[in-house]
Structures are given as structure tokens and as C-alpha cells.
Amino acid sequence: MNIDRLVFALAGTFILISVSLSQLHSIYWLGFTAFIGLNMLQAAFTGFCPLAKILKAIGRPVGSAFK
Template sequence: MSIERIVFAVAGAFILISVLLAMYVSPYWLWFTAFVGANLFQSAFTGFCPLALILKKMGKESGTAF
């Protein structure tokens, strides 16, 4: 699996988990959802993604996103 697919999967999982936590635990979890969304938004313009850097240092290969 390429770095891009892992980033998409982790971001999607974080968003779904935080929405569920907001529904069943506390609405403050929506701040985490907003943080993930803002990080995805800024990485689309800047190309900077902390998870991608970590995965690259772990030896994962970059590939096509789709």
C-alpha cells in the first residue's frame, strides 16, 4: 500500500472514530475532527503532511493515489 492510500485510510478512520466519539461520549471530539479536516485541507495546498513524513522515514514507498 502506498503512502497516499495509508494517509487517506488513517484520515478517514480518525474522522469516523471522532464522529462516533462525539455522538456517544462528548461533542468536544468534533474539535479533533476539525483538526484532521484542516490538516487535510492545508496539505492539499502545501504538500506537507506529518503522517506522510513519518511513513517515508519508515521506508514506505510513494505511489499513485488511485
């Protein structure tokens, strides 16, 4: 799986987990959901994604979005 797909998969997983935790534990988990959403929005405009940099550093194959 390349970096592009891993970023989408991990972001989706973190969003689902944080929304679930906001319902089960505390509403403040929605702050984590907002952080992920803002990070995805800025990555769409700037092309910089911290998770993509980490995945590239550990040797995952690069996709077309985060070259």
C-alpha cells in the same frame, strides 16, 4: 499500500472514530475531526503532510502525491 492510500485510509478512520466518539462520549471530539480536516486542507495546498513524513521515515513506498 503506498503513502497516499495510507494517508487517506488513516484520515478517514480517525474522522469516523472521532465522529462516533462525539456522539457516544463528548461533543468536543469534533475538535479532533476539525483538526484532521484542516490538516488535509493545508496538505492539499502546500504538499506537506506530517503523517506522510512519518510513513516515509518508517519505509512505506511513496505514492505520487507526497514525493
